[in-house]
Amino acid sequence: MALLPPPPSHSLRPLTLTSLNPTTSLSSLSFLPPFASISLPSIRLSSHYHHLSNRSLRFIPSASSAIAAAAAGAKPTVIVAEKLGDAGLALLREFANVDCAYNLSPEELCAKISLCDALIVRSGTKVTRDVFEASKGRLKVVGRAGVGIDNVDLQAATESGCLVVNAPTANTIAAAEHAIALLTAMARNVAAADASLKAGKWQRNKYVGVSLVGKTLAVMGFGKVGSEVARRAKGLGLHVVAHDPYAPVDRARAVGVELLPFDDAVSTADFISLHMPLTPTTNKLFNEETFAKVKKGVRIVNVARGGVIDEEALVQALDDGTVAQAALDVFTEEPPPRDSRLVQHENVTVTPHLGASTMEAQEGVAIEIAQAVIGALKGELAATAVNAPMVPPEVLSELSPYVTLAEKLGRLAVQLVSGGSGIKGVVKVVYTSSRDPDDLDTRLLRAMVIKGIVEPISSVFVNIVNADYVSKQRGLRLSEERIFLDGSPEIPLQSIQIHLGNVEARFASALSDAGDIRVEGRVKDGIPRLTMVGSLSVDVSLEGNVILCRQVDQPGMIGRVGSILGGKNVNVSFMSVARNAPRKQAIMAIGVDEEPEKETLQMIGEIPAIEEFVFLKLYS
Ligand SMILES: NC(=O)C1=CN([C@@H]2O[C@H](COP(=O)(O)OP(=O)(O)OC[C@H]3O[C@@H](n4cnc5c(N)ncnc54)[C@H](O)[C@@H]3O)[C@@H](O)[C@H]2O)C=CC1
Numbered sequence: 099m100a101l102l103p104p105p106p107s108h109s110l111r112p113l114t115l116t117s118l119n120p121t122t123s124l125s126s127l128s129f130l131p132p133f134a135s136i137s138l139p140s141i142r143l144s145s146h147y148h149h150l151s152n153r154s155l156r157f158i159p160s161a162s163s164a165i166a167a168a169a170a171g172a173k174p175t176v177i178v179a180e181k182l183g184d185a186g187l188a189l190l191r192e193f194a195n196v197d198c199a200y201n202l203s204p205e206e207l208c209a210k211i212s213l214c215d216a217l218i219v220r221s222g223t224k225v226t227r228d229v230f231e232a233s234k235g236r237l238k239v240v241g242r243a244g245v246g247i248d249n250v251d252l253q254a255a256t257e258s259g260c261l262v263v264n265a266p267t268a269n270t271i272a273a274a275e276h277a278i279a280l281l282t283a284m285a286r287n288v289a290a291a292d293a294s295l296k297a298g299k300w301q302r303n304k305y306v307g308v309s310l311v312g313k314t315l316a317v318m319g320f321g322k323v324g325s326e327v328a329r330r331a332k333g334l335g336l337h338v339v340a341h342d343p344y345a346p347v348d349r350a351r352a353v354g355v356e357l358l359p360f361d362d363a364v365s366t367a368d369f370i371s372l373h374m375p376l377t378p379t380t381n382k383l384f385n386e387e388t389f390a391k392v393k394k395g396v397r398i399v400n401v402a403r404g405g406v407i408d409e410e411a412l413v414q415a416l417d418d419g420t421v422a423q424a425a426l427d428v429f430t431e432e433p434p435p436r437d438s439r440l441v442q443h444e445n446v447t448v449t450p451h452l453g454a455s456t457m458e459a460q461e462g463v464a465i466e467i468a469q470a471v472i473g474a475l476k477g478e479l480a481a482t483a484v485n486a487p488m489v490p491p492e493v494l495s496e497l498s499p500y501v502t503l504a505e506k507l508g509r510l511a512v513q514l515v516s517g518g519s520g521i522k523g524v525v526k527v528v529y530t531s532s533r534d535p536d537d538l539d540t541r542l543l544r545a546m547v548i549k550g551i552v553e554p555i556s557s558v559f560v561n562i563v564n565a566d567y568v569s570k571q572r573g574l575r576l577s578e579e580r581i582f583l584d585g586s587p588e589i590p591l592q593s594i595q596i597h598l599g600n601v602e603a604r605f606a607s608a609l610s611d612a613g614d615i616r617v618e619g620r621v622k623d624g625i626p627r628l629t630m631v632g633s634l635s636v637d638v639s640l641e642g643n644v645i646l647c648r649q650v651d652q653p654g655m656i657g658r659v660g661s662i663l664g665g666k667n668v669n670v671s672f673m674s675v676a677r678n679a680p681r682k683q684a685i686m687a688i689g690v691d692e693e694p695e696k697e698t699l700q701m702i703g704e705i706p707a708i709e710e711f712v713f714l715k716l717y718s
């Protein structure tokens with residue numbers, strides 16, 4: 099089975115030209131942002147940014163809609179589905195049309211979403227697969243104004259090439275302070291005593307509490323919030339232990355906390371505070387089985403996610419005294435049903451998901467998420483991306499010409515595959531570099547190779563978010579290899595090679611001695627260039643389209659081809675001829691700014707000395 103659908107059939111001579119790519123993405127972008135992969139139908143709705151002469155950005159529209167949108171000064175549209183701090187809204191409004199639409203039903207959200215480029219939510223909005231499907235490819239960024247992203251279907255986001263960013267730091271202290279507030283309020287029955295006094299009672303004996311000092315607190319999940327809780331709890335005189343399978347021992351040591359296995363942590367604790375994310379592994383982690391292991395009379399605080407606790411099992415444990423008290427900020431279903439036994443339980447203290455709700459945290463989160471969403475819409479790689487590699491800006495700017503090179507080489511390579519044969523073998527990407535592998539992050543380059551290979555032969559749009567997913571889904575087997583070269587590590591890469599194994603070539607000279615289609619490129623003076631085809635060296639800038647000809651080396655060939663192209667007003671940007679020996683076979687690589695007409699290419703093909711040739715389109 100062909101793993102990729104075959105490229106449209108282009109016979110060698112005469113050459114038939116069909117448009118290879120029904121997409122509208124530009125491939126000259128230094129980085130293809132989420133925005134850079136908008137499908138043609140959605141472009142009509144969303145094409146706002148103009149790819150002018152500035153190569154640093156970014157956009158991707160169909161020409162007419164882009165020009166119209168640019169002329170109209172159109173901005174992207176951001177829908178803010180939950181209350182967001184004013185400072186964040188102000189930032190967003192400088193850049194985008196902002197629609198604050200709170201309390202939408204799932205149906206209303208789906209109805210609006212196809213008109214939006216970005217969506218900002220907190221924990222109260224479920225961003226489901228239905229939302230991504232309803233967006234029809236327009237939604238390019240989901241911003242979660244907070245930490246937990248369990249309300250966003252990340253798989254569906256990734257599949258639709260939508261970047262998800264969060265605001266992971268601004269509410270840490272607020273959540274930690276709330277955990278401490280619940281811990282102390284629970285231990286001293288503050289909420290119940292308050293309600294009792296307000297009801298006209300004076301029940302001093304009923305609300306005798308328990309002390310914290312000298313007791314053991316198990317912090318379950320020793321991340322940002324957990325470690326801040328631990329710090330504060332130590333200040334209250336608690337002995338703090340923690341359980342976190344992924345936490346670095348150093349971090350725990352720095353706070354003076356011992357990391358313990360799960361069973362040890364839960365069985366030694368007088369208090370347990372939950373700070374792990376809700377994931378398939380942590381879902382209902384605190385269940386009947388766990389409650390069977392705890393110290394009788396343990397007290398539990400949950401400021402993480404309701405789903406981490408099996409709520410029915412907790413009610414049972416509260417009823418039988420296994421758990422003396424619980425203080426809960428979060429619930430499996432929010433808001434919980436009015437008659438929830440858990441919420442109504444007299445030994446339970448509750449708050450309505452207030453962990454992040456301080457003035458300070460909300461301003462901070464709003465600014466953090468606004469900046470992340472704006473950056474993502476501008477095409478910058480987000481530092482808080484949840485479903486894409488985080489590539490620091492300095493790495494991104496350094497790799498920028500190589501990113502373009504990687505995509506162009508992918509585009510070239512796939513167009514060299516003979517129609518109908520598909521890519522059955524492994525796609526090998528070889529990087530030669532003088533850098534230590536740890537200093538060379540190739541995820542971005544790999545994504546762009548995949549983009550280059552997949553987009554010309556499908557209507558799928560590929561970006562850094564969905565590249566690996568798309569490649570896996572299409573059965574593309576990609577392997578990466580690094581060759582260390584002695585040289586200056588200042589330059590990130592010497593060359594990128596793409597080898598397509600087990601394929602038939604449309605241009606026989608593109609086959610290496612090993613029988614693979616092989617193309618190699620380098621960056622020279624900041625410009626990506628094609629430097630090898632098959633086993634022959636060429637040198638042609640990858641800024642336009644490329645014609646490759648195999649010919650018998652003889653005088654006048656450059657002139658003949660050049661004058662055919664010139665006569666048809668096709669601007670030649672570069673020509674290079676490589677040959678094995680004088681008057682034997684040679685390969686001519688011609689860079690052309692425009693796409694020549696079919697008959698112009700035919701005229702080239704009819705030159706008697708030309709044995710085979712191929713036109714390779716590097717732009718959509
Ligand atoms: N109630 C509220 O308003 C708020 C709730 N949260 C919740 O708190 C959670 C933690 O937030 P951060 O500390 O900022 O996240 P974080 O990512 O810094 O920390 C989470 C920690 O949990 C650990 N973990 C993962 N699986 C685990 C497991 N099976 N057992 C034990 N530990 C495990 C991770 O290794 C990580 O160290 C968030 O995921 C969110 O659900 C966060 C902020 C506010």
Ligand SMILES: O=C(O)C(=O)COP(=O)(O)O
Pocket residue numbers: 220221222243244245246247269451452453454455
């Ligand atoms: O950041 C988190 O994970 C939170 O739970 C905070 O939720 P919120 O933004 O207040 O709905």
